[in-house]
Amino acid sequence: ETGVTQSPTHLIKTRGQQVTLRCSSQSGHNTVSWYQQALGQGPQFIFQYYREEENGRGNFPPRFSGLQFPNYSSELNVNALELDDSALYLCASSSFRDRALHFGNGTRLTVT
Amino acid sequence: SQKIEQNSEALNIQEGKTATLTCNYTNYSPAYLQWYRQDPGRGPVFLLLIRENEKEKRKERLKVTFDTTLKQSLFHITASQPADSATYLCALAVGAQTGANNLFFGTGTRLTVIP
Numbered sequence: 001e002t003g004v005t006q007s008p009t010h011l012i013k014t015r016g017q018q019v020t021l022r023c024s025s026q027s028g029h030n031t032v033s034w035y036q037q038a039l040g041q042g043p044q045f046i047f048q049y050y051r052e053e054e055n056g057r058g059n060f061p062p063r064f065s066g067l068q069f070p071n072y073s074s075e076l077n078v079n080a081l082e083l084d085d086s087a088l089y090l091c092a093s094s095s096f097r098d099r100a101l102h103f104g105n106g107t108r109l110t111v112t
Numbered sequence: 113s114q115k116i117e118q119n120s121e122a123l124n125i126q127e128g129k130t131a132t133l134t135c136n137y138t139n140y141s142p143a144y145l146q147w148y149r150q151d152p153g154r155g156p157v158f159l160l161l162i163r164e165n166e167k168e169k170r171k172e173r174l175k176v177t178f179d180t181t182l183k184q185s186l187f188h189i190t191a192s193q194p195a196d197s198a199t200y201l202c203a204l205a206v207g208a209q210t211g212a213n214n215l216f217f218g219t220g221t222r223l224t225v226i227p
Contacts (some may be wrong), residue, residue, distance in 0.1 A: 004155075004214065031213060033213070033214070035217075040219075041219055041220075042116075042118075042218050042219045042220050043156065043200050043201070043217045044217070044219035045214055045215065045216055045217075048213065048214055053127070054217035055214075056206075056214035058216075059213075068114070080227060088214075090155050092155070092156075094213055096213075098144070099144065099161060099213050100146065100157060100161060101146075101148075101156070101203075101213075102158065103155030103156050104155050105153070105154050105155045106155055
């Protein structure tokens, strides 16, 4: 069983740029969630996708957007990057039957 | 406003003792609550889920309680070991009645078990 994988592991961007982060779900999972985790804080819910549709969103502006593909992999896109976007971005997959989230090890984004 | 508070940022405990971590929430009506463990540089790892109609759940040395009247969950690790040292996160599920599984996390408690 392959776990959740995220790419890249680290990324440095400049303020105002755009970034795309990628996530491959664990096999058998049809739901993917994205989280932002600042240093010393708990993960903050960005949004969730189920069968390629957004299925819940946290308190993040529209410049945070996502996609889920037919193979259940997913992308997180952030436009007009700000310094405060520097964080660890976590992807998690789950199934309707098993409510546990299975996390990848994240992408560390630094905005300078 | 909605809040999830884990009342200790850090907790130090002697090996062999029971560690008790607290999660309090306001303005949520969660269908269930989950606990996760996170090691430095890694994603959180699922430990236990407890539903709103359950009072207590156990798994090996772990025990979780859930009191929807007090809006509180307690997480216990018995016979603690240095390998239990990590950050522990509680998470509340919102939207379960619509099939969503949106989890909102607390800030975490960093547990250190001293040999």
